[in-house]
Amino acid sequence: MDDHSLLAATREGDEAAFQEIVRRYRNQITNYVYRMIDDYDRAVDIAQETFVRVYMNMERYQATYSFSTYIYRIAHNLAITELRQRKRRRLIPLPTFFSDKDSEEVEVDLPDQGQVLADEAIIADERRQAVTTAIASLPEKYRAALVLCDLEEKSYEEISEVLGLPTGTVKSRINRARNLLKEKLRDIL
Amino acid sequence: MNCQKTREAIDAGIGKSVLAGHLANCSDCESYSNELSSLLSLLREQPRVEVPTDFEFRLKARIARAQAGEVESAVMPGWVSKLWTGSFSWVQATAATAAVALVVSVSTYQIYQNNHEVPTGSPVAVSNVSGRAESPVVSDEAPRQTVPTSERLASVRQLRQIEPQVAAVEETSAPSIDPAATANSMNIFNGDQGRMITTSSQMMLIGAEGSNGTGVSGSRNIGYVPSI
Ligand SMILES: [Zn+2]
Numbered sequence: 019m020d021d022h023s024l025l026a027a028t029r030e031g032d033e034a035a036f037q038e039i040v041r042r043y044r045n046q047i048t049n050y051v052y053r054m055i056d057d058y059d060r061a062v063d064i065a066q067e068t069f070v071r072v073y074m075n076m077e078r079y080q081a082t083y084s085f086s087t088y089i090y091r092i093a094h095n096l097a098i099t100e101l102r103q104r105k106r107r108r109l110i111p112l113p114t115f116f117s118d119k120d121s122e123e124v125e126v127d128l129p130d131q132g133q134v135l136a137d138e139a140i141i142a143d144e145r146r147q148a149v150t151t152a153i154a155s156l157p158e159k160y161r162a163a164l165v166l167c168d169l170e171e172k173s174y175e176e177i178s179e180v181l182g183l184p185t186g187t188v189k190s191r192i193n194r195a196r197n198l199l200k201e202k203l204r205d206i207l
Numbered sequence: 208m209n210c211q212k213t214r215e216a217i218d219a220g221i222g223k224s225v226l227a228g229h230l231a232n233c234s235d236c237e238s239y240s241n242e243l244s245s246l247l248s249l250l251r252e253q254p255r256v257e258v259p260t261d262f263e264f265r266l267k268a269r270i271a272r273a274q275a276g277e278v279e280s281a282v283m284p285g286w287v288s289k290l291w292t293g294s295f296s297w298v299q300a301t302a303a304t305a306a307v308a309l310v311v312s313v314s315t316y317q318i319y320q321n322n323h324e325v326p327t328g329s330p331v332a333v334s335n336v337s338g339r340a341e342s343p344v345v346s347d348e349a350p351r352q353t354v355p356t357s358e359r360l361a362s363v364r365q366l367r368q369i370e371p372q373v374a375a376v377e378e379t380s381a382p383s384i385d386p387a388a389t390a391n392s393m394n395i396f397n398g399d400q401g402r403m404i405t406t407s408s409q410m411m412l413i414g415a416e417g418s419n420g421t422g423v424s425g426s427r428n429i430g431y432v433p434s435i
Contacts, residue, residue, distance in 0.1 A: 037263070044262060049255045058256055065258065066266050070273050084377050142252075170249040192219050198228040200246055 021085035029076055040069055043086075046170065047093045053165040054097040055104075056154040064100060068093040090172075090180045094162060101158055145187050145206050154204040156195055163188055164195035210236055217243055 019027075019038070047068055052061035071092050072079070079088065138200035153161060166177045167188075177192075178185045200207060208216070213229045213236045223230065223240060230237045 040263060040266065044258045045255065048258050052256045061256065062258060062262065066262070066269055069266055070269050073270050074273055145249065146253060149253055151210060153253075164250075168247060169255075189218070196218075196243065196246060199250075200242055201247065203249065204251070207242055 022081055024083060025076065025079065028073075036073065039072070039085075043089055044069075046052045050090065050170055051093050051164060053169060054094070054158070054162060055100050056150075060100060064093065064096045069095055079089060084176070087176050087179045090166070090170075090176075091182075092101050094180055098158070098162075117122060148203060149199075150207060152199055155202070156198055160195035160198060163191035164199070167192045168196075214239055 019035075021039065021042070023046045024035040024039050028039065044065060048061050048065040051064045051083075052058055055061055055064070068089060072089060083091070139195070153165065156164065162181060163177060166172045166180060172180070174185050174188055177183075181188065183191075208226070210229075212231060213226055215234070216226055217236070217240045226236075226240070230240060334368050
């Protein structure tokens with residue numbers, strides 16, 4: 019059953035239909051918000067708030083966009099609100115070893131080639147952590163475009179609808195984000 | 208195709224086979240292409256987070272609160288309304304309530320055990336503890352144990368004030384607590400201060416919320432609990 023049919027069923031009082039909507043999107047939305055705000059517990063909280071808003075506005079929802087676009091858009095706006103509130107509270111966690119302003123700190127410290135004891139799993143984990151940190155350190159407008167494109171695998175058109183931007187702007191933000199990441203991750207690419 | 212067009216094509220995800228002619232003769236564009244491929248692989252390898260096992264359970268409660276909030280906010284007293292409509296987890300609320308009950312029952316039991324201990328010092332009733340340091344009492348005391356031990360009893364002996372109900376039963380001198388202060392309130396043992404305090408249930412719930420002792424939200428296991 020497609021999303022719109024599930025929403026129609028939910029409006030008719032079918033709770034299982036809404037349950038299916040939640041199952042389909044819960045991890046996607048949580049992952050997107052997590053990548054945006056870099057805080058798992060808050061990401062779960064915001065994902066919940068996203069579903070509450072979907073549910074509470076069920077009657078008003080109109081299928082102008084795909085439901086996927088609609089729910090990502092709600093989640094994106096909540097994530098941006100969270101980031102702004104954090105800025106006001108000055109609680110933005112500092113990236114541990116990356117900084118946009120200091121390219122000297124871009125290097126990622128990996129074990130030497132000759133260090134045979136280095137466990138491949140540890141290296142892989144360090145690489146993942148380096149990528150996570152690099153993504154989190156991107157300016158939020160580039161981060162949103164990149165995460166939607168390269169982690170959530172959304173089309174340019176859908177990203178442009180989620181972010182409310184022309185497709186051309188979306189493409190240039192994605193490229194800018196990738197170029198920033200390439201600089202930050204030069205040593206592991 | 209020139210370098211700029213080639214790179215635009217690479218950015219747009221055009222396959223290498225289409226661009227092979229240029230890439231074979233241009234090492235700059237080739238390394239640009241390889242670098243982007245490596246980056247995209249790294250991004251695709253990124254682990255995805257998943258919701259905790261109680262996600263639907265909490266969501267269901269949250270939707271119920273949101274629905275009730277629209278109706279209830281006009282009817283409820285301010286603090287009840289705040290709890291009801293706020294982002295307060297019912298899992299935490301349940302745990303907090305249980306913890307409060309445990310503290311009170313354990314303390315009461317221990318006071319009974321020490322039935323000839325005479326409270327010393329001046330009784331102090333805290334009738335309005337909003338925002339004070341007493342709040343951590345739940346997280347500090349509740350999880351320790353369910354059965355009194357000598358250590359715990361020793362701390363009870365240091366009490367300078369006990370619940371008035373217990374004092375009446377024990378026929379010791381009852382501390383003078385303002386009856387108004389005990390309405391909708393409970394007396395609990397504060398470990399930091401080493402004495403009983405009177406506090407509202409609101410205060411205790413908020414204190415317990417701050418402790419986040421349930422730890423449920425940290426779980427990342429996949430699972431499905433109840434229906435929405
Ligand atoms: Zn070229």
